[in-house]
Each structure stands twice: as C-alpha cells, then as structure tokens.
Amino acid sequence: MSLSRTPADDVAPWFYWISIAEGELPPDLTVRCGMLGDQACMRLLWGGKWTAETLDGYQEYDPGEDGITLYFGPQTRFMPISVTGSYRVITIHLITGAPPVLGGPSQGDLRDRIVIHDDLVGHGKLTRKVPLELGYDAWLSAVEEQLRIFLDKTDRPDPDxxxxxxxxxxxxxxxxxxxxxxxxxxxxxxxxxxxxxxxxxxxxxxxxxxxxxxxxxxxxxxxxxxxxxxxxxxxxxxxxxxxxxxxxxxxxxxxxxxxxxxxxxxxxxxxxxxxxxxxxxxxxxxxxxxxxxxxxxxxxxxxxxxx
Missing domain, CATH: 1.10.10.60 (Homeodomain-like)
Known part of the structure; x- marks a missing residue:
C-alpha cells in the first residue's frame, strides 16, 4: 500500500513530496529490491529488518516499534535494499537545493550514503512525533507540523x-x-x-x-x-x-x-x-x-x- 501527496504550501518550497508505504508480510519473508533517488530524502521506518548496500558498505537497520529516521543522500547508482517482515515507511522528499540552504549535510559527502537522522540533529526522535494509532492523514499532518517547526527555527532561505x-x-x-x-x-x-x-x-x-x-x-x-x-x-x-x-x-x-x-x-x-x-x-x-x-x-x- 502507498499513499502520497504534496505538502502544505508553507512547507512546499523546501519539501516536495510526502509518501506513506506499508507492507504486511510474514515475519520470515524478505523483499529484495532497491532504488535510485536523485533527491535527498528522509525515511521514517517502523518494523521490519532492513538492509542496504551503500557507499560505506553493507548496512543493517532494526527500527522496532520505536522507529528510526534515516537520511538518504542523492544516489548515482541503484542501491540494493531489502526488508524482512511487516513495515511502515514515511518518506519526505527534499527539493533539490534545499539541504544546503537549510544547513543540511553536503550533498557530495552523502552521495550514495545513508546516515541516521537522529545522529544528524542530535536531539529527539522524529518517529515519536507520528501518531501511528491514528489514520494516515494524521501521520501526514504530524510530519508537516514537524517540518514547519524546523523551518520556523531557520531563516527559510529559498533554494537557488x-x-x-x-x-x-x-x-x-x-x-x-x-x-x-x-x-x-x-x-x-x-x-x-x-x-x-x-x-x-x-x-x-x-x-x-x-x-x-x-x-x-x-x-x-x-x-x-x-x-x-x-x-x-x-x-x-x-x-x-x-x-x-x-x-x-x-x-x-x-x-x-x-x-x-x-x-x-x-x-x-x-x-x-x-x-x-x-x-x-x-x-x-x-x-x-x-x-x-x-x-x-x-x-x-x-x-x-x-x-
């Protein structure tokens, strides 16, 4: 299942798209695929056991019920990714040019890499801000509100x-x-x-x-x-x-x-x-x-x- 939409107008100059993907899988079933994304994005993960083959080598992630937020840099080649078991994912796509003006990491440094978002910001867990007990619209609204809070703490410069x-x-x-x-x-x-x-x-x-x-x-x-x-x-x-x-x-x-x-x-x-x-x-x-x-x-x- 997937659900996507553009963010609110006051968030849209920096964040292009927010999507939800959810898969109900047997605990021992592994889906092997991958992606090639030309934009940086943040992915909030709950459940499943994830692997990715990045420029830094083979990575494993076990979000559990508490969840984990990963920051994906832009990719120059297909990145193999797998998940075992049921999962939920919210993906926030950044507009090209937004990371530099918002104080994000260098696009060149994070090319074909994944880093843990919580380590980047140094405080809080974004996944805890999402009310999973409610419906999808509430998830999207909660994510938008967190983006709005972040933008309010910056000068909101526009991308080039x-x-x-x-x-x-x-x-x-x-x-x-x-x-x-x-x-x-x-x-x-x-x-x-x-x-x-x-x-x-x-x-x-x-x-x-x-x-x-x-x-x-x-x-x-x-x-x-x-x-x-x-x-x-x-x-x-x-x-x-x-x-x-x-x-x-x-x-x-x-x-x-x-x-x-x-x-x-x-x-x-x-x-x-x-x-x-x-x-x-x-x-x-x-x-x-x-x-x-x-x-x-x-x-x-x-x-x-x-x-």
Missing part, C-alpha cells in the same frame, strides 16, 4: 533558482547543451558547474546522464507515459548504448527492469514521474511567454506544430 531551472530542464529533456543553458541564465559555465555540484552532489553532465537513465527506467517499468517511449529510446545511440547505461546505473539489463516486479524502485520512479509532469506543466507556461533560447521546441514530447 539557477539549479531549480537546471533540474527542470533535466526532467523535461536532459540533452541540452550546458554552455547554452549557462549563457541563457546569465552565468558562466563554471558558476553553473559549482551550483550544480553543491545542490546535486555531482557534475552537470552526470545529472543529465542520470536523468536520461531514470526516464528510460520509468518507461521500462511501465510508470511513464507510453507515447514517450520512442523519444526516450532516441536519447541513446543504439541498443548496446542503452544496455550499457542501464547496467551502469541499475546493474541490470533493460529486459530485467521490464520483467521484474521491483516494488521499491517502482515507487521511486512514480514519485519522480510526478516531478517530471510538474516540470512539463511549468515548461508549457514558459513557452506561452516564448520558448527558452537553449530549447528546440520541435524536439519536445507533445510538440504539435507550435511556432
């Missing part, structure tokens, strides 16, 4: 609009020229590279390459719009190029992504697809005012002869 625009372009069509984007934004290529490295934890080129792989994976998993599949495949030179990239980012061939159940990865991709649809809506609003100079409107999905 430069990297927000860069992310939007990568979500819509990641094959644009970086130098052209920087010029249109009125910054040097070096300034753009520093901003992207700070907010994404990786280089602009790798952000684009990962975005292509995530879009293709969403298509293979059946959570993308079917009519976009030809455009996604044309981003690769040939089938061997596609296979190499899927192996690099996911450790699997395209056929393995298509044939397997991949429950955690599918939820991961569905959340990103919502961000992509929002980016497409924002692009349409921008195009109504004149297409951005680094774009080729004819190459965009859904183009219908607009001048």
């Amino acid at each position: 609009p430069l990297t927000a625009a860069f992310e939007r372009e990568c979500l819509v069509s990641p094959d644009f020229a970086i130098a052209d984007f920087a010029e249109s934004a009125g910054v040097s290529t070096r300034t753009l590279e520093r901003a992207v490295q700070r907010d994404f934890g990786i280089s602009p080129k790798l952000v684009q390459r990962r975005a292509r792989a995530l879009d293709m994976a969403a298509t293979l998993l059946g959570v993308a719009r079917p009519e976009e599949e030809p455009d996604m495949r044309l981003r690769y030179f040939d089938q061997s190029h596609l296979i190499r990239e899927m192996r690099h980012f996911f450790g699997m061939r395209p056929t393995e992504l298509t044939s397997g159940p991949h429950p955690f990865l599918r939820l991961n991709m569905e959340s990103r697809q919502r961000r992509r649809l929002k980016a497409l809506e924002e692009l349409e609003a921008l195009e109504a005012q004149g297409a951005a100079p680094w774009r080729d409107p004819v190459a965009e999905p859904g183009w219908k002869g607009r001048p």
Whole structure:
C-alpha cells in the first residue's frame, strides 16, 4: 500500500513530496529490491529488518516499534535494499537545493550514503512525533507540523533558482547543451558547474546522464507515459548504448527492469514521474511567454506544430 501527496504550501518550497508505504508480510519473508533517488530524502521506518548496500558498505537497520529516521543522500547508482517482515515507511522528499540552504549535510559527502537522522540533529526522535494509532492523514499532518517547526527555527532561505531551472530542464529533456543553458541564465559555465555540484552532489553532465537513465527506467517499468517511449529510446545511440547505461546505473539489463516486479524502485520512479509532469506543466507556461533560447521546441514530447 502507498499513499502520497504534496505538502502544505508553507512547507512546499523546501519539501516536495510526502509518501506513506506499508507492507504486511510474514515475519520470515524478505523483499529484495532497491532504488535510485536523485533527491535527498528522509525515511521514517517502523518494523521490519532492513538492509542496504551503500557507499560505506553493507548496512543493517532494526527500527522496532520505536522507529528510526534515516537520511538518504542523492544516489548515482541503484542501491540494493531489502526488508524482512511487516513495515511502515514515511518518506519526505527534499527539493533539490534545499539541504544546503537549510544547513543540511553536503550533498557530495552523502552521495550514495545513508546516515541516521537522529545522529544528524542530535536531539529527539522524529518517529515519536507520528501518531501511528491514528489514520494516515494524521501521520501526514504530524510530519508537516514537524517540518514547519524546523523551518520556523531557520531563516527559510529559498533554494537557488539557477539549479531549480537546471533540474527542470533535466526532467523535461536532459540533452541540452550546458554552455547554452549557462549563457541563457546569465552565468558562466563554471558558476553553473559549482551550483550544480553543491545542490546535486555531482557534475552537470552526470545529472543529465542520470536523468536520461531514470526516464528510460520509468518507461521500462511501465510508470511513464507510453507515447514517450520512442523519444526516450532516441536519447541513446543504439541498443548496446542503452544496455550499457542501464547496467551502469541499475546493474541490470533493460529486459530485467521490464520483467521484474521491483516494488521499491517502482515507487521511486512514480514519485519522480510526478516531478517530471510538474516540470512539463511549468515548461508549457514558459513557452506561452516564448520558448527558452537553449530549447528546440520541435524536439519536445507533445510538440504539435507550435511556432
């Protein structure tokens, strides 16, 4: 079971999405999957025995009834994750660029890593603030209130609009020229590279390459719009190029992504697809005012002869 929604307006500039996932499993049943998340997120876990293969090696977590909150840094490759037994999870997705302005850890330092959130903040347990005895709406409201309390203790600076625009372009069509984007934004290529490295934890080129792989994976998993599949495949030179990239980012061939159940990865991709649809809506609003100079409107999905 999964339930997701956007946070309240006063929280939304920094936190993109809040989701609940719950699984009732036999105590000895293990689900093995994984995920590739391009945004940092916090996951509140109750129940189950969890494992993850991170940059720091094999990790084990046993949340118990009291729960544990984990901070996931942005990922550059598929992270294998398993859970044994029944579980509950609330995931809070941070907007790209939010961790640096909110005093969070370096995106580069936490790339492909997981740290215990309680160790980061040094006080309290976030999982104790959630009334599990009540319904899902109460869970979401409680999480929002804790985010609001945290924001009230900061200056609430907004994420950098430069990297927000860069992310939007990568979500819509990641094959644009970086130098052209920087010029249109009125910054040097070096300034753009520093901003992207700070907010994404990786280089602009790798952000684009990962975005292509995530879009293709969403298509293979059946959570993308079917009519976009030809455009996604044309981003690769040939089938061997596609296979190499899927192996690099996911450790699997395209056929393995298509044939397997991949429950955690599918939820991961569905959340990103919502961000992509929002980016497409924002692009349409921008195009109504004149297409951005680094774009080729004819190459965009859904183009219908607009001048």
